[in-house]
Amino acid sequence: MGMHAMAMRFLHLVEASATPDDLAAAMAAVTEELGFQYFALTHHVDILAARGTAIRLHNYPAQWADYYDANVLGLSDPVHRASHVTSKGFCWSSMAMMIPLTAADLRLLRLGREQGLGDGFTVPANVPGEARGSCSFANQAGRPMPELMLPLAQLAGIFAFEAARRLWTGRGRLQDPRPPALTDRQRDCALLVGRGKSDWEAAQILGISEETVACHVRQACERHGVNKRTLLVVQTLFDGTLTFTDLFRR
Amino acid sequence: MGMHAMAMRFLHLVEASATPDDLAAAMAAVTEELGFQYFALTHHVDILAARGTAIRLHNYPAQWADYYDANVLGLSDPVHRASHVTSKGFCWSSMAMMIPLTAADLRLLRLGREQGLGDGFTVPANVPGEARGSCSFANQAGRPMPELMLPLAQLAGIFAFEAARRLWTGRGRLQDPRPPALTDRQRDCALLVGRGKSDWEAAQILGISEETVACHVRQACERHGVNKRTLLVVQTLFDGTLTFTDLFRR
DNA sequence: GCCGCTATCCCGGAAAAGGGGGATATCAGC
DNA sequence: GCTGATATCCCCCTTTTCCGGGATAGCGGC
Structure with missing residues (x-):
């Protein structure tokens, strides 16, 4: 053969x-x-x-x-x-x-x-x-x-x-309970959270207000069913929304 | 062929x-x-x-x-x-x-x-x-x-x-040679942090005081050169000290 | 015996996060 | 034209984290 x-x-x-x-x-x-x-x-x-x-x-x-x-x-x-x-x-x-x-x-x-x-x-x-x-x-x-x-x-x-x-x-299964997708802005905020930025710092980087960042982070947390930014980062890393490469760039 | x-x-x-x-x-x-x-x-x-x-x-x-x-x-x-x-x-x-x-x-x-x-x-x-x-x-x-x-x-x-x-x-590796090892207790605390526990909750789980947990977390952060618990979790996940399996295991 | 490391506990103030409540504007789809 | 999703901004209040100080005790190495 x-x-x-x-x-x-x-x-x-x-x-x-x-x-x-x-x-x-x-x-x-x-x-x-x-x-x-x-x-x-x-x-x-x-x-x-x-x-x-x-x-x-x-x-x-x-x-x-x-x-x-x-x-x-x-x-x-x-x-x-x-x-x-x-x-x-x-x-x-x-x-x-x-x-x-x-x-x-x-x-x-x-x-x-x-x-x-x-x-x-x-x-x-x-x-x-x-x-x-x-x-x-x-x-x-x-x-x-x-x-x-x-x-x-x-x-x-x-x-x-x-x-x-x-x-x-169960991961790698090719038909899925799909993990919650984040909006682009929510992902931006989650990324900065994963880099250890405070809401205020993230706001400076993104050029928006602190409250807006807090809002995106909160909504991103909601989608993942968590109530802590640390868990948001863990979840997004786990489901592939974020990667370590994302977090460590620059 | x-x-x-x-x-x-x-x-x-x-x-x-x-x-x-x-x-x-x-x-x-x-x-x-x-x-x-x-x-x-x-x-x-x-x-x-x-x-x-x-x-x-x-x-x-x-x-x-x-x-x-x-x-x-x-x-x-x-x-x-x-x-x-x-x-x-x-x-x-x-x-x-x-x-x-x-x-x-x-x-x-x-x-x-x-x-x-x-x-x-x-x-x-x-x-x-x-x-x-x-x-x-x-x-x-x-x-x-x-x-x-x-x-x-x-x-x-x-x-x-x-x-x-x-x-x-030959032209320079992309890795740092030695990931800082944590003590057992620091790792315990980092694990609970990665599960989204507050210091108080972690203290209840480990049967020690909240201040002790905070102390371990702080020292674990120091070893990884970070100043946020979120970053501690990211770092320990990255260097293999913690894995997602650890975090999601009950 | 002393030193360094670990683990434990305590305090207090400043900063940040978490969780409510709002509001407005855009844009896509029906 | 309405609806839903998105993105933006604002206020308030509580809880938690972060960052300085401390202290005590055990254990292992030199």
């Missing part, structure tokens, strides 16, 4: 998943087709503390997963750290060229190998403002890295993570 | 680029092979203000690029905002389902069409702590979207952005 056909089939497989279990089954199949044994689709958080709110699917050996969770490795795992310095998938063997590996990192990697984990390929999945995440594929120690499949693994990782985001948060 | 061969050729093409001009030439070739006419590989910043420190390569019509830069659209462009809410490439036609489009957004899209830009496909490229970026491919209005090439376009976009990062990294 050609690569395009495989890519589309992976996409449809993971997009058809209606539950995390579905997705896990789909990923197990995809992983096998890619020439890997293990997959891990996860947010980089303390998975025990996050309790179901964070993405977490894998078919790693249970023993390894337990050790991993018990030591909150989701936060310090060098594979995850490396995935924070690139937007492209990478082989674990090249991690050392991406981030400095500490003694603890090397111990962890050695321990993983002892428990049967060999080389792997990790696709970063970073969405601004959300927990960082990734999709990894790995093999038992000794099995060769399926080099020819890496472009497909990159695609599969992205598709899988988006499918997981859809299942976990 | 098979899809895998094309993907690898794209990868080698962009990785072989030694200068931005090389990369632009490589991208022009890739774009054509993908069935598109235009590409834009860019950080989402005020490109005139960023002056060479930000990635910016494209072959859009000059007239459009000038208008775009003059109006600092790199920051408010709905295509860019949409690329901040996903990690997967998307067609511009599905943007309305991803983010709320304001009147200004619709005006901008109409203007683009008038200047010959039709539908496009944008690959987000987000690396935590760096400016958000993306790689877009677009066609003249009227030309069909090359659906079969979209998986390849996704890969090409990622490869290209990483190649650009490699080229630009």
